[in-house]
Amino acid sequence: MNNQPKISQFPSFDRLATRLRDDFHSGGNDFVLLYAYNGTGKTRLSMEFKSFGKVQNGGAPDTLYFNAYTEDLFVWDNDLQGDSRRVLKINSDSRFFSAIKDLALDESIQTYLGRYTDLDFDIDYINWTVSFRKGEAEHIKISRGEENIFVWCLFMAICERVIDSHPSYEWVKYFYVDDPISSLDDNNAIAVASDLAILLRKAKGKIKAVISSHHALFFNVIVNELKTAKTKRYFLYRTNESEVLTLRATDETPFFHHVAMLSEIRAAADSGKLYTYHFNMLRSILEKTATFFGKKDFSDCLEGVEDEALFSRALNLLSHGKYSLFEPMEMLDDNKKLFRDILSAFLNKHQFDLPALLNENAASTPSTTIGTE
Template identity: 60%
Template sequence: MSGTTKIFQYKNLTSLAQRLRSDVKDLHCVLLYAYNRTGKTRLSMEFKDQGKRKGEGAPDTLYFNAYTEDLFVWHNDLEGDTDRHLTINARSSFFSGLRELALDEAIAGYLARYADFDFDIDYEKWVVTFRKGDNDRIKISRGEEKIFIWCIFMAICERVIDRHPSYGWVKHLYIDDPISSLDDNNAIALACDLAALLRKAATRLGANGDRDPLRTVFSSHHALFFNIMCNELGRTKEGQEKVSTKRYFLHRPDSEGAFTLRATGDTPFFHHVAILAELRKCSEAGTLYTYHFNALRSILEKTASFFGHEDLRVCLAGLEDEALYNRALNLLSHGRYAITEPVEMVDDNKALFRRILDDVLVRFQFAVPELDPEAAP
């Protein structure tokens, strides 16, 4: 970020949320990058509460944050160990149209991209049960639970964009750190899906055909996720309307409660370079999983495209083990992998991955950053 960029200071969350509400009047999306413990979740709630105060108790913001996850409570059936399910807090306006909309198919469509379990929603008892193969009422992991809740939110957002009456009160979306517990590389798929959804929200039309965009505030401490969002929303794709955005670095210099906003056209790290940094870190630590080949292949495809070529083989041309590298990337980067249950590479594939990555880094001399938040601008 430029050192000459003006920094705006706010005494408390109230004035900061007012600034964001002012911004989204003229923009489609405001993106906030901030470290953990800055106050992002409390800011999202203040933004939501200001909408309720303005509407004399009527909400105008559909939000996703840590409180959203609290709307689901796990019942483990400690006595019988058979009736395991999630209980839904149906009193929340978050679920105001869930029964009428029959979102099961839409939720399942998203869930199939990220996980390999199924679910059933009982709208009479407001409980969710899960199954995998022949096993019913299984206990899913915390990561899988987060993914499921996120898929519900995405499905609801689709209906908001479609202007379903159950969610006619929604004027703003506020999304705070939706994938905080997931692996960095797996964040790519979710970020791309979210960016596509927000692009649809920004270009929504009203009942009479006039522009009626949904305004969004997105915040995250996750550098890679934030980068993908900025890149996907920031560029104008052929045949699509431009999405107007503003990016801020949100900071809290001390514990006195003051906040600063620094407007920037930069992102914390470029998307592909951030992935390379993560791959190098995993390679050095030995924590390599099968999906890392997918990530490396994606980087090489983007690099080839940058140089005007359609095939990633141009990135490997002339390397001593060119044929072996091509074969490995073709064979090892197309498997389906689960986000919440990654499969570790065998030792031979780890060694091969390191060789490919090291040779690529040497050839292109990427300036790979550190991903430690303390080193971030």
């Protein structure tokens, strides 16, 4: 399938940031979604986007962002002497926290946090620290993943106040969210994506937003949840040897991020690390492929292959509902073999031309052989 959209090239991150802002101003979009591998420079791009706004506004910011820098606003005090009162220290100098003392965010934070963990917390606004509780244990040191999800819940609570037009955050015109799930498992990744999509739909018409991620499952949930909004979708790429960034629009079917996702699914099948949600991802790809060819149903993509009826019924059943998304489990061996058979049949019937940029050492047309454990 060679009907690939045009690739735009940018010599620097600031030029690319300008392009993203143009998508809002000239394109009239509500959201911009970027799918990119780790090491592409997503965090650098988010900071350039933020900096561009300050330059345009005479030094005044216009972007509330969540990225690796946001997580760095919190530092642990592990009470090395007493080894008992461990707290997370907040950098109160950041504008990120400019009004949280007056916003009564604790309840909103706990509402989000309770969806992902069994943690309780207390914020000391005098000393700017956070202490965590679990059951009867107090001042506990939580895991890196739990820490990240707490920071994320705080960010979401602030975003709610922004959308509600709280005067303390009236300067915010954009949200920029970069990979909020770096240390989360797939179960929480999907829950985070769903909650973010709900918030963004509330923000529509008030706040513009850029979302960037390397996580195929997270990105796919966001795309599906925002499909009725005016949204630009891109695949962002940069080689290690070059500073040139390439941007490939994926608004037309088949979405290019689905082609990238297909590459990841094939790698998962080769490695044997297959989970229940991979059936959902494969079905999504088949649906986009069917749309591209003007077919009515995803099963038409398997028309004429051996075991066509079996494969269609199995894919329909095993991707049905949300249970396989919200309760990800490793597939049983029988389902792994079935998944590989369906994927092999699909790739043999539809010879996708995966661009070399997906794998610098790969041939332009990938092998359709699916390895076994």
